Amino acid sequence: MPDTIIQPTIPTTPVTPAILDSLRAIVGDKGLIADDQGKEPFITDWRRTRVGNASVVVRPATVEETSKVVKLCYEHGIAIVPQAGNTGLMGGATPWPTHQGIVLSVGRMNKVLNVDPVGYSMTVESGCILQTLQETAAAHDRFFPLSLGAQGSCQIGGNLSTNAGGVQVLRYGNARNLVMGLEVVLPNGDIWNGLRSLKKDNTGYDLKHLFMGAEGTLGIITKAVLKLWPASKDVATAWLAVRDPQAAIEILSEAHSASEDNVESCELMSREATEMVLRHIPGVQDPLKADTPWYLLMQWSSSRPKAEGAEGMSEKMEQFLGEQMEAGRVLDAVISQSESQARNMWKIREGVAEAGRAEGPGLSYDISVSVSKIPEFIDKGIAAALAILPGLRPHPLGHIGDGNVHFGFGAPKGMDRPTLQQYAPAVTRAVNDLITSMAGSISAEHGIGIEKLDELAHYRSKIELDTMRTIKRSLDPKNIMNPGKVLRLS
Ligand SMILES: Cc1cc2nc3c(=O)[nH]c(=O)nc-3n(C[C@H](O)[C@H](O)[C@H](O)COP(=O)(O)OP(=O)(O)OC[C@H]3O[C@@H](n4cnc5c(N)ncnc54)[C@H](O)[C@@H]3O)c2cc1C
Incomplete structure (x- = not known):
């Protein structure tokens, strides 16, 4: 929502031709992009x-080059x-x-060192690149769990x-836990070497x-x-049509023991989000023809290979889904029978951001509440947004095991971005007030x-904001490191 945010004061010392020469002396021509066309992807x-x-x-x-570049910028007060x-x-x-x-x-610093x-x-x-790290781990028969659409x-x-989240947080935690x-x-350009491979290290502040x-x-x-x-x-991936978000959280709650603690991912998808992906992402198939409002993409996985004749993840999941159908929570379901079927299910989930971009103007909120409050938040949040702008097209989805809902809306049909922006502040306030009243967070993972x-300034207490400012000022007294982001200093 660019236009409503007033830019904080940031350092505006320019890069002079002499400083450019100094930068070139550090990183060489290969390490500099100064032409407008080359810079465009980095400034957009x-x-x-x-x-x-x-x-x-x-x-x-x-x-070492990074340190020299930052030292030069620090010396001249140039923002980075x-x-x-x-x-x-x-x-x-x-x-x-x-x-x-x-x-x-x-x-350019893209080597796996060990x-x-x-x-x-x-x-x-x-x-x-994240995917390269996943592949590197796999080549050593190991798993690096951070996984997200980008x-x-x-x-x-x-x-x-960004302390990224993604689709495996449920089991492995978010990026900082990895x-x-x-x-x-x-x-100031100093290098802090905290490159320790220690699982335990209680030596002062972490x-x-x-x-x-x-x-x-x-x-x-x-x-x-x-x-x-x-x-x-041994992996089982399934696409379920579920009764409603309440059924979805109950299914997840029971899946932990049914899978013997092997639930890896559990993603709630609305029909609208699914259809948006089917409209815009080529080669994706609808896994179920059931035209119901809510789906769940669930994956169970074990590091133990399935033994000959024994029950594996798929068989356990099949039995569980049968029970959940009898309980009326699952309306229909398909367990993937091949790698490509599972891939297709994941492509739907991972394609949402790209499809949202192709769909046109919209509003998007990345929020979290405690898991059991997700159904209440979705109901009340949609009602609050529609009360301000009837015609908004909700397409919620989320990492429900983390209490994280990506609460997105397409603009009313035919409405352009500038008109939508006129309503955005009121919708944002209504959604974020609701989250705050439910003891949730206005930014779960983004x-x-x-x-x-x-929004951070509005909802965080003075004591939290002041503590953050104290940390920022003591580490970055010249305010050159990504100035004007995250925190207003005054
Ligand atoms: C299709 C799609 C799906 C996504 N799905 C998810 C998801 O499921 N979960 C999720 O959490 N996010 C998701 N995101 C958001 C995004 O991918 C993540 O925030 C990701 O972690 C950003 O990584 P990046 O390398 O692109 O960082 P950038 O966008 O380049 O930078 C992000 C921030 O980190 C800072 N930064 C970057 N590198 C460094 C560094 N080396 N040192 C210090 N600061 C640095 C930047 O200044 C910036 O503030 C998604 C985005 C897309 C486009």
Whole structure:
């Protein structure tokens, strides 16, 4: 909702020709993009609704180069916008229009430095693409669980900086739970080496957690030690037509014991969200012809291979779904019979953001409430939004095991983006007030960036905001590290 957010004051020291020469001396020609066409993808956000500015995009190849670039910027008071895959949905990686400093892209630091299958860890540079890390783990018969729709282009540095969630949080936790150590370049250019492969380390403040979820406002993550798990050997994926969201949370609640604690993912989908994907994403099939309002995509997995003649995940799931049909919670269901059927189900879930972008103007809220309150939130939230703008087309979905609903709406048919934006502040206030009254969060997994700058200020207490400001000011006294994001300093 770009136009309603007033830009905070940010440093506007320009990159002079002399500083550009110094940057070139550090990273070489390969590490600089200064022409308008080359810069365009780095200054435009994923949704293409926000375009900023930058003097130059700097792409260091090592932590030492990163440190020298940041030191130079610190010395001259030049603002830095850290960027990884630029798939963030809150504008955190997009510079403000008056930004005169640099975008620092970590994409050239993309090496896997070490895989330790016995110790279940791997050490990686922050520009590694998430999917490459999943594949690297699999090649060592291990599993790296972070999984989300943008995994082919987002990078681990961005995932950690947004404390990304995704579809496996239910079992493995969000990004910050998958990390043992970090290396970070601080706003003054110093390198903090916290690259430890330790599961236990109670030596004072746990600094790594400051940088995860900070959206690049406290430093630049350059390396990480990630945790690994055993690879899955027996997987069952199913698409269920369910009675309603209340039935969905009850199904999940009972699935834990029925699967012997093997529920890996549980994603609620509305019919509207499913149809939006079928309209816009080529090659996706509707798994069930049942035209019901709610679906559940559920996956169970075990690291133990199915023994000859024994019950595996599919058989256990089939029995469970039969019981749930008798209980009236499941109306119809299909368990995938092949890798490609399972892939198709996941393509529907993962295609929602892309389909939403193709669908046209809309409003989107990434919220969380406690799991048992999801049905109440969906009912009341839709009613509150429609009371302000009748004709909005709700397409909710969510990681229901995490209490996380992606509460999206298409604009009323025929309404353009500027007209929709006139209603956006009132709908946002109604939705976020409701979440707050239900003790929920206005940002479950996407972060704050620019888009929720004012919402954070509105809903967080003075003591929380002041504590965050104290941390920001002490680590970044010149306010050069992703200024004007997450937190208004005054
Ligand atoms: C199709 C699609 C599906 C998505 N699904 C999910 C989902 O299920 N769950 C979820 O949580 N998110 C999801 N997202 C949002 C997005 O993919 C995540 O936020 C992702 O973690 C961002 O990674 P990135 O590499 O693109 O980071 P960027 O967009 O480049 O950056 C994100 C933020 O981190 C900062 N940053 C980037 N790299 C560094 C670094 N090395 N050091 C310090 N700061 C840095 C940036 O300044 C910015 O504030 C989805 C996005 C898309 C487009």
